[in-house]
Amino acid sequence: MDVQEEAYKAEACELLTELEASLLELEEYPEDMELIGRVFRAMHTIKGSGAMFGFDAIAAFTHNVETVFDLVREGKVRVTKELINLTLSAGDHIRDLLESEEEGDALREEEIIRAFRELIPEPESPGEACPAELSQEDEDVPVPAGALTSYRIRFRPDPGIFAGGTNPIHLIDELRELGECSVVAHTDKIPPLSEMDPESCYVFWDIVLTTDQAENAIRDVFIFVEDECELVIGRIDDDAAEERIGEILLKRGDLSEEDLDKALKRQNLLGEILVAEKVTSQAAVSSALMEQDAARKQISRRKEEALATSIRVSADKLDDLVDLVGELVIAQARLSQKAIAANDVDLVSIAEEIEMLTGSLRDNAMGMRMLQIGTTFSTFRRLVRDLSAELGKKIELTTSGEETELDKTVIGHLKDPLVHILRNSIDHGIELPDERQGAGKKPFGTIHLAAEHSGGNVLIRISDDGQGLNPEAIRQKALEKGLILPDADLTDKEINNLIFAPGFSTASQVSDISGRGVGMDVVKKSIEQLRGTIDVDSTPGVGTTITLKLPLTLAIIEGLLVTLGEGFFIFPLTAVEECVELPPDEAARETRFLSIRGELVPYIRLREEYAVDAAKPDLEQVVVMEASGQRVGVVVDSVVGSQQAVIKKMGSAFKNAPDISGATILGNGSVALIVDVNKLLDSKL
Structure with a gap:
């Protein structure tokens, strides 16, 4: 499966999640037109993108749901619990089609489609006006249902539209399915080959469409690129047959009144006329042009920034990045330890700088893994x-x-x-x-x-x-x-x-x-x-x-490094409350309670738990932690200090050690085992 298909699947899953949330909210507020529009747009985007990337089965099935919600938008179908249940089932079926390489449950699909079609009302009489099909600029002129109407359409994509995986030709082809369509491409903005950016769109189109569909159907074709283009739709009146070319260009916005007057009268530019007539100065005109140019550049910058605000990254690539950062943390710890041991001031300075950069890189990499x-x-x-x-x-x-x-x-x-x-x-x-x-x-x-x-x-x-x-x-x-x-x-x-x-x-x-x-x-x-x-x-x-x-994360943790004999162990720092010394007289007692500021705290000896035979130090340390709402101490040989631990999975040799959750590599190359505090202490409480 290619990258575009994977991208479509990821986008469709996000849209289905948004669709489900919108439907559940719509069930509570069935008259909310914004929610209805949100459901329709999600279905339309799934259908349109599905057809574009070869998911024809999804596109064909989703079209039935989209048709019903188009009628909901027009007030011809009411939002009911039955419609919500049916649409949720449709969403589940689309998800199944996305996850399965086969066609899915054909019988279930047929039942859902039949149920949706039953919700579509009978067509209105030919002579009856259909308010829902009125265009925005001609709402005072009713359009008979099923009557052919001609529209002028100006479709000007943003230069960066290709970056979103959209092919404008597919959108124009979809318009052709609505009726008789004539298309003119404006190519005068295409630069010489040496200056051309192959990832930019320099063309825009004028389209004349004669169709029996309402204006909403035309706008729905562009619904998932509406933020990436300039779209102007207008109904063509019968008077256009008697209009002059200049008047048509003026109405379409391709010509201003000033330009028309200039062409007709063969006059100079407006600024030159005003300066010549001494109504204003050349500096004032230049200033106005400069302000106009600055405003245009500002709008252009905003559009470019909007196109580059986010980027989709594969989860596998992100995991690889975090793994590499983990290895970098280990290498940085070894460098710091080597610099200190060598007593080289310059090397220590470099190691400290690397440590700071590594910490920032680690925080940024971990931040990218965080989801709300x-x-x-x-x-x-x-x-x-x-x-x-x-x-x-x-x-x-x-x-x-x-x-x-x-x-x-x-x-x-x-x-x-x-x-x-x-x-x-x-x-x-x-x-x-x-x-x-x-x-x-x-x-x-x-x-x-x-x-x-x-x-x-x-x-x-x-x-x-x-x-x-x-x-x-x-x-x-x-x-x-x-x-x-x-x-x-x-x-x-x-x-x-x-x-x-x-x-x-x-x-x-x-x-x-x-x-x-x-x-x-x-x-x-x-x-x-x-x-x-x-x-x-x-x-x-x-x-x-x-x-x-x-x-917060399972990749890198802050831990407390302790020793036991010749071995190293790490306790997650979030579980540690404090560290105290074990009094020599306590070590000889059979009772395992330690008085800490008037509170009796039970403790266990990690040496006994792990059967360590090495010589015991004269002064042992107690790490006080919390488990199941109770404070418990763990006696260790010594406490080294805080340690950043990059968690490594354990091999099969440790499958019978339930209180060991992983391991990490220390700066000197030694391996330290990470203790699962909850399992260790729960077995003793």
């Missing part, structure tokens, strides 16, 4: 809408913090866990309308998605105002499955966290939505694979909030 999470949030509106309707519930999805940015890799792995959580909230959390009213609540429930930055992490909260978790039911189910002992003394928070146990479910029956006992276990594993944590907080009868804590 709002795009992911918007995809869940359809899920909530469909599932709530299936269950007979009324649920509203609200969001906040959509502008929060997160690494694209994290966002890519985040969708499935969020789907699991939302499905559980819809099925188990939100009650039926009658139940809610009986509990003194509003009949419709609310699910709120929120995102915010917290240090080097992002917090995502999924809250609902449903019935909340039932601690007693959870405890009883945990006893039945042998997850806890009958005499276990657990807090409500500890009981709530049992929902993340493998195979746990309180559903009384299995449904297509939830209740199979795999959802929340999958969620926890997925979040832990992203080096994140998950926490649940629930109040019976009030609602439930699930909080996901995720790192």
